[in-house]
Amino acid sequence: MTEATPIESTDAIGNSPASPQSLPWAARTRGLVGSIIDSSTSLLQRQTHDIVSFAMGSPAAEAVPFDAFRQIYDSVLADAGAAAYAYGATEGEVALRDELLAYLESTPERTSAERLLITSGGMQGLDLAGKVFIDPGDLVIVEAPTYTNGSATLLTYGADIMEAPTDDDGLMVEALPELVQKAGRLPKAIYVIPNFQNPTGTAMSLERRLLLLALAKEWGSIIIDDDPYGMLRFDGGHIPGFRELGGGDPLVFSVRTFSKILAPGLRVGWVDADPSIVAKLIDAKQTMDTCTNVPNQLLSAEFLRRGNLEPHLVRLRSEYHTRMSAMQTSLEAHFSGRATWTNPEGGFFLWLTFGEHVDTSKLFDLGLQKGVAFIPGRAFSVTGQFGNALRLCFASQTPERTELGISRLAEALDAL
Ligand SMILES: Cc1ncc(COP(=O)(O)O)c(C=O)c1O
Structure with missing residues (x-):
């Protein structure tokens, strides 16, 4: 083994190095909270024993269409x-833009070229929303619980986050006027995940969507409509989304991604927004990453051009339905009377709630020892609520592994 080079303790003229505390940090770094959800990936990678992971919101490994990808790489990309x-156009590769527009034409999300910006995943869409709309101190309403990577992104722009309650029909929109009155100012933005919400798996009812649109218009607030799971409905009827209901209203800023329906490592997503906003987003994106990963855009474009997406979605919906049902069966067997949980009609997640006395952060450590992982509820609230709840991703495990993981979780609860 070669010896590691010692870290320098003085510079070339003999001065000691600056301490990290004395660096000229930007004030904005105080809002950089990182992601407990994402950090769990590295924690799990460090474990050497068998773990059934319900932690990350990743598609099933078997659900990623590698064979089609390989063919496309070998032919089209070669x-x-x-x-x-080469560097691509900031708004996205023509091939992908055209194919995506053609695909969306057959869905309720149909849109036009001037409303479309290809992004580096959904996260970049959220970041761009923050960059062009949020000033320090602006009030932003989020669901409680919510996808804290989304709220964390808004925090980095200085948002003052206000959590609003949710139930089985999503964000309790009827509670917002009173909350806003108490806050004494109008929200600049309302961040919502309308379909198969992360982390609860619930969908916002049509009545609430319509009421939210009406309130947003009254208040002049942007609806950040983050919907990575809408195409993964496996049960129940379609509920029109904000893009559809808003009819092109500039207050609706829609963030979409291929991460959950193709593969998250591609880092390809899109924003659908008013053309005047898209023009600003292009300027903003040029100061971030110039353009989205070109090979992966071409790969996604060709996947669409071959007509692969729709049959792929049909397979995913059926597989995820099977996996969700398997998780419900295992939960009934091991947690009946000990917890309550949601029953999603699509997406990746369900949300388990215990009695007040159960601390799921402690349960996480015990679960890890027993060989099961999840995300503790506190990770989904900027104020640390939901200490007795947890998120389970049912999409990434087979029914057999799910049963094993849920039985390990029950053992961990016994030990707690
Ligand atoms: C609600 C929500 N928004 C955005 C994202 C991020 O998507 P992407 O991986 O495409 O950046 C996720 C991923 O988990 C998500 O669940």
Whole structure:
């Protein structure tokens, strides 16, 4: 083994290095809270024993269409040569924009070229929303619980986050006027995940969507409509989304991604917003990453061009339905009378709530020892609520592994 080079303790003229505390940090770094959800990936990778992970919101490994990807890489990308690896247009590759517009035409999300911006995943769409709309101190309403990577992104722009309650029909929109009155100012934005919410798995009712649109218009607030799971409905009827209901209203800023329906590592998503906003987003994106990963845009475009997406979604919906039902069966067997949980009609997650006395952060440590992982509820609230709840991703495990994982979780609860 070669010896590691010792870290320098003085500079070239003999001065000691600056301490991290004395660095000229931007004030904005105080709002950088990171993500407990994402950090769990590295924690789990460090474990050497068998773990059934319900932690990350990743598609099932078997659900990623590798064979189609390989074929496309070997043919289309190989044929495109260096052009596939050059800088691309900020708004996205023409091939992907055209194919996506054509695909969306057959869905309730149909849109037009000037409303479309290809992004580096859904996270970049959320970041761009923060960048162009949020000033320090602006009030932003979020669901409690919510996807805290989304609220954390808004926090980095100085948002003053206000949590609003949710139930089985999603955000309790009827509670917002009173909350806003108490806050004494109008929200600049309302961040919602309308379909198969992360982390609860519930969908917002049509009545509430309509009421939220009406309130947003009254208040002049942007609805940040984050919907990565809407195409993964496996049960129940379609509920029109904000894009559809808003009819192109500039207050609706829709964030979408291929992460959950193709693969998260592609880092390809899109924003659908008013053309005047898209023009600003292009300027904003140019100061971030210039353009989205070109080979992965071409890969996604060709996947769409071959007509692969719709049959792929049909398979995913059926598989995730099976997996969700398997998790319900295992939960009934091991947690009946000990917890309550949601019954999603799509997406990836369900939300388990115990009695007040159960601390799921402690349960996490015991679960890890027993070989099961989840995300503790506190990770989904900026104020640390939901200490007795947890999120389970049912999408990434087979029914057999789910049964094993849920039985391990029950053992961990016994030990707690
Ligand atoms: C609600 C929600 N929004 C955004 C994202 C981020 O999507 P992406 O991986 O495409 O950045 C996720 C991923 O878990 C999510 O659940």
